[in-house]
Amino acid sequence: RPRGTRPGRCEPAGVSLTVRAGEIVGLAGLMGAGRTELLETLYGAGPPGRRSGQIRLAGRPYAPRGPRAALRAGVGFVPEDRRRSALVLEHPVGRSIVLAALRRVSTAGVVRAGRERDAVRQQVAALAIKTSSAAAPVGSLSGGNQQKVVFARHLLTRPRLLLLDEPTRGVDVGAKAEIYRLLRRLADDGMGILLASSELPELTGVCDRIVVLRRGRAVAELAADGCTGEDILTAAMGGTAAGGDDR
Structure with missing residues (x-):
């Protein structure tokens, strides 16, 4: 359990997911579901403390001690608040x-x-x-x-895995379209991308799969093709989404 956790944070507690090379995986969930906290943990930027489980990057164990170690291992992170x-x-x-x-x-x-x-x-x-x-x-x-x-x-x-937290927040429509094209190009070139977003059309329009978090836990995984915002919200609120397994 991480020490010094800030009030309101929801640390990962039961997350199992895979991001393959060339794939864009979305992270969905209501406010406080733990999306940012999961990305920070994967980037070595979460609060210190003991964690259980295993992370593998390109088939090898991965446990970053901080952002510099994550960068050296091939993980990049674009945070929510760029300023x-x-x-x-x-x-x-x-x-x-x-x-x-x-x-x-x-x-x-x-x-x-x-x-x-x-x-x-x-x-x-x-x-x-x-x-x-x-x-x-x-x-x-x-x-x-x-x-x-x-x-x-x-x-x-040149990261293997790119972590994105609300990558189009605060940008205009034209810049959003450019960022979406960039993400698809990066994935086509073999990069793995894990994208957290509160914008449902962004998740269904850009991602290949969507993992839904609730209270720090992965509760559903949906194929983006044919998935709707209603499916995502249903899973996020504790129901069973069409086309996905509620876990």
Whole structure:
């Protein structure tokens, strides 16, 4: 049981799920169901304490001691609140992008300016980040482009598994569509994606499967094809969803 748990948190307590390479798996549930807490645990960012069970990544045991260990193992995390948890708005776009992958642009611990410029240029182009320059403060970008910067940071680490918490919150319709296309492209390239969202159309429209949480426990797994928002809500509230098993 984790120590120092904040009031209102719902730690994972009976979760069994699989995310395969090339698959987008959704995490659904009512507020307080434990979606964020599960993602933080998988990223090594949850509160300390003893946990039972096993996590495997690419067939090997995985027990991150913190976010740095998770990044080294091939796990990236885009948090729900990018302004509070992922970005320093005064920092330049370029440095914000390479922050999680400094080892890739460094030699003997020294950042190589040329490598950094190339990495930033590639990510800005690949994600169509709209910015006046890599030196512009990330806070000067729109919400959608700020979110793309957070994506770019983690994609630069080349993760096997990408964890997403409300990835389109606070972005406009156009940026949402771009993020959805990006996620499908990443999955098609073989990345596994675990996406927590409170937006039911996002879950049914983007994901391949949806795991429903209630009170920290996985209670149903639904195929996204043919699944409706009503099915998800029924499972989240304790009923039996059509096309899924209530566990």
